[in-house]
Amino acid sequence: MKHSALCYVVRRALVSGRNCNCHGSAVVRPFLAAKIRQRSFCVDGGNGGFFYWKRMMASQAGPSMPEAEKKEESPRTKSGKSEKNVVVSSYWGISKPKIKREDGTEWPWNCFMPRDTYKSNMSIDLTKHHAPKNFMDKVAYKGVKLLRIPTDVFFKRQYGCRAMMLETVAAVPGMVGGMLLHLKSLRKFQQSGGWIKALLEEAENERMHLMTMVELVKPKWYERLLVLAVQGVFFNAFFVLYILSPKLAHRVVGYLEEEAVHSYTEYLKDIESGVVENVPAPAIAIDYWRLPKDAKLKDVITVIRADEAHHRDVNHFASDIHFHGKELREAPAPLSYH
Ligand SMILES: [Fe+2]
Numbered sequence: 001m002k003h004s005a006l007c008y009v010v011r012r013a014l015v016s017g018r019n020c021n022c023h024g025s026a027v028v029r030p031f032l033a034a035k036i037r038q039r040s041f042c043v044d045g046g047n048g049g050f051f052y053w054k055r056m057m058a059s060q061a062g063p064s065m066p067e068a069e070k071k072e073e074s075p076r077t078k079s080g081k082s083e084k085n086v087v088v089s090s091y092w093g094i095s096k097p098k099i100k101r102e103d104g105t106e107w108p109w110n111c112f113m114p115r116d117t118y119k120s121n122m123s124i125d126l127t128k129h130h131a132p133k134n135f136m137d138k139v140a141y142k143g144v145k146l147l148r149i150p151t152d153v154f155f156k157r158q159y160g161c162r163a164m165m166l167e168t169v170a171a172v173p174g175m176v177g178g179m180l181l182h183l184k185s186l187r188k189f190q191q192s193g194g195w196i197k198a199l200l201e202e203a204e205n206e207r208m209h210l211m212t213m214v215e216l217v218k219p220k221w222y223e224r225l226l227v228l229a230v231q232g233v234f235f236n237a238f239f240v241l242y243i244l245s246p247k248l249a250h251r252v253v254g255y256l257e258e259e260a261v262h263s264y265t266e267y268l269k270d271i272e273s274g275v276v277e278n279v280p281a282p283a284i285a286i287d288y289w290r291l292p293k294d295a296k297l298k299d300v301i302t303v304i305r306a307d308e309a310h311h312r313d314v315n316h317f318a319s320d321i322h323f324h325g326k327e328l329r330e331a332p333a334p335l336s337y338h
């Protein structure tokens, strides 16, 4: 049983890929799902079927389920048990309304709604830098510069792969900060000043960067393993750091975002010089950033870089608030600041 569970965790981490619940990417999912189920039954002697069933139930929203998957569901529907689940889902009123794009076409995404999309503010100053003023700033700055060394060695100028991997880390601080502020708000019976939402918005925005990059770069098995290890270490390290000193934690993120702006600038240089092909933008990026239908990779990287500059400003601002002896809730939270 333990062996089966371990196999499942490793397989799920390495085999499962995008899970954005869109019609486009769902086209390949029935084949992948069938493959996973086949392997589950072979390796687990039947236990994998249970996990597969759970996965299907968790990840599928009724109205968006493609025809191929509906057909796959039908044998279980005859048994009566699954039919009950469909009725229960309908009973709770959880169904996706028909949503249209501005041009009248059907909205294909379940992972984000039109209200979550935005036009990137391209007027942001990309050159801004927080000069380290005190000991804590210098620790944060030097620490981030040190972290950059192994990244440069590992990825060199493979900026696509580098961006994809670093986005798996970049989406962690906002979630940790938002979660800790949420718990603090509950503990102290006080408002957060909007900062919980602001930090969670940042985490979600970073995750959308990842969902975009993974459409462009397919992670290899050892990169997936690396993400598992890095996430385990980084989440816990940042969690402890945020509890000990949110001022230092936000400053570290501010400098990480400065590095992200630099990395995406280098990525753009490679696209402009032809080293990296300026391929058409993924559909998810066109809808999320409201880009023109004929947008290219260069347009996507440009808006992602603008997002990173916004994150830089938010986190340096948050650190400055703490530096002045205030709490975040005492300053206006940068909500919907992209
Ligand atoms: Fe990002």
Ligand SMILES: [Fe+2]
Pocket: 170, 206, 257, 260, 307, 308, 311, 312
């Ligand atoms: Fe960022």
